[in-house]
Amino acid sequence: MTQAREGAFLWVDHEGNPVSCVEKVQILRENDAELRQALQDAFEDGVLMGVAPQAMLQTFQAMLSDLKNPLQGRSGGEPS
Template sequence: MNPPERWPGRDGAPVACLEKLKVLRENHAELAQAMQDAFEDALLMGVDEAAMRAILHALVDGLRAP
């Protein structure tokens, strides 16, 4: 899972700060790996694939902005 090529800012302009882009890429990689690991573990333990996808989507949908 590759990170987006462009990270849109609140004003619609892309985030350009190199340090911010580095952090965003690192966070994306960490989250992608954690989600992949959790997904694979669930499937190995017999969880239905579609159900696990829905559970992961629900996690994202439940995120709250600070």
């Protein structure tokens, strides 16, 4: 996914082409909104409980780094 303009994203496939299926884009947008809200809530909880904001951000970055590509190792899959 790349940022196309402020507040909107362009999801691309393995070849760099935009994902154009309306249903897929809708699901991606819904997932984006849900994740943003969950991250914001977790961030605020941590900060309000005394965790340094930078420490919360580092924790989130570590979580992202630990994500596994479900297609890795399968034919047609891209390594993460």
